[in-house]
Amino acid sequence: MGASATDRRDSARARAAIDGAFEERPLSDPELIGELLELPLFSDESSMLIGAARRLSEQACEGLAEVHAQTSLNVGPCVRNCMFCSFAECNGVFSEQKELPLEGVIRQCRQFEAAGANAIYLMATGIYPFRRFIERAATVREQLKAQTVMIANCGDFGVDDARELRRVGFEGVYHAVRLGEGQTTDIPIERRLATFRACREAGLALGTCLEPVGPEHTTEELVEKLVITRDAQPAYSGSARRVPISGTPLGELGAVSEARMAHILAVVRVVLPLSIPGNCTHEPNALGAAAGANLLWAEMGANPRDTHEKTEEGRGMTVAQCRAVLSEGEWEVFGGPSAFYRA
Numbered sequence: 001m002g003a004s005a006t007d008r009r010d011s012a013r014a015r016a017a018i019d020g021a022f023e024e025r026p027l028s029d030p031e032l033i034g035e036l037l038e039l040p041l042f043s044d045e046s047s048m049l050i051g052a053a054r055r056l057s058e059q060a061c062e063g064l065a066e067v068h069a070q071t072s073l074n075v076g077p078c079v080r081n082c083m084f085c086s087f088a089e090c091n092g093v094f095s096e097q098k099e100l101p102l103e104g105v106i107r108q109c110r111q112f113e114a115a116g117a118n119a120i121y122l123m124a125t126g127i128y129p130f131r132r133f134i135e136r137a138a139t140v141r142e143q144l145k146a147q148t149v150m151i152a153n154c155g156d157f158g159v160d161d162a163r164e165l166r167r168v169g170f171e172g173v174y175h176a177v178r179l180g181e182g183q184t185t186d187i188p189i190e191r192r193l194a195t196f197r198a199c200r201e202a203g204l205a206l207g208t209c210l211e212p213v214g215p216e217h218t219t220e221e222l223v224e225k226l227v228i229t230r231d232a233q234p235a236y237s238g239s240a241r242r243v244p245i246s247g248t249p250l251g252e253l254g255a256v257s258e259a260r261m262a263h264i265l266a267v268v269r270v271v272l273p274l275s276i277p278g279n280c281t282h283e284p285n286a287l288g289a290a291a292g293a294n295l296l297w298a299e300m301g302a303n304p305r306d307t308h309e310k311t312e313e314g315r316g317m318t319v320a321q322c323r324a325v326l327s328e329g330e331w332e333v334f335g336g337p338s339a340f341y342r343a
């Protein structure tokens with residue numbers, strides 16, 4: 001059966017939208033973004049989209065991918081109750097609050113440095129006291145090389161706190177308005193957006209992502225959150241899937257395939273302007289890297305996708321493993337302090 005007039009028109013619109021990205025006209029029409037997200041996997045248009053995203057990623061980062069690395073300052077139940085997170089109190093994975101010894105955190109950060117991580121993230125759960133975060137991060141900073149890019153990944157904060165982060169040596173922050181924010185989390189979207197504004201006002205670069213994608217998320221919600229990442233003018237966006245935590249309500253819904261995630265992160269790349277160099281995905285996979293993800297994460301310590309307290313013994317990958325995944329995706333990896341966060 002031949003293509004209908006509607007099919008031909010939709011295909012032409014998708015191709016025009018993808019071409020537009022090369023002309024540095026970021027897509028602003030939510031309906032069109034939705035159409036790109038809904039292109040059937042493995043269709044000619046999806047293949048074209050992924051090819052375009054890959055070339056755009058290469059242009060945006062001058063062909064050089066990055067590996068960032070994260071460790072944590074604490075582990076324990078968090079009353080913000082983001083249902084996708086292993087720390088959420090409602091998920092009952094961790095029962096006890098623990099501060100992880102600073103010597104161990106510093107040792108891990110030095111391992112990341114030695115392995116060539118382009119940026120090092122310090123993470124704490126959403127209820128970890130901000131003053132404590134600052135004090136301990138300042139000690140870590142003193143023990144790292146001056147050129148190491150340090151990034152904070154913590155709960156929401158205001159502009160004075162953002163300035164404190166800057167003062168103790170953070171160059172940027174990872175923060176996101178997550179899928180389901182305010183519904184499957186106890187955090188209002190506006191509070192997350194206020195943190196974005198605080199970062200900008202304090203001169204902290206922002207890394208963000210369309211995450212954590214689950215099978216139940218509608219095109220409308222994906223578009224809404226994708227547009228938020230674009231409008232935040234981040235150092236990078238991208239897309240990451242939710243890792244199911246077994247025995248939890250969201251865990252029961254399963255996971256989106258890596259093939260589908262490759263398509264979604266490709267849409268993110270064509271929607272964001274070329275002035276944004278990074279396009280991340282998590283967890284690291286070669287399909288996503290080939291489709292244009294030029295930023296992957298290594299992890300140690302606790303992480304919200306793992307039920308192990310030490311993710312290096314569980315799901316977490318090393319810097320070398322992330323570099324190997326990028327190599328499988330035909331990327332060269334940048335050597336030096338993150339160009340994405342300093343773009």
Ligand code: SF4
Pocket residue numbers: 078079080081082085086087088089124125126127155185304
């Ligand atoms: S994602 Fe952050 S704020 Fe939400 S439950 Fe987990 S640690 Fe708490």
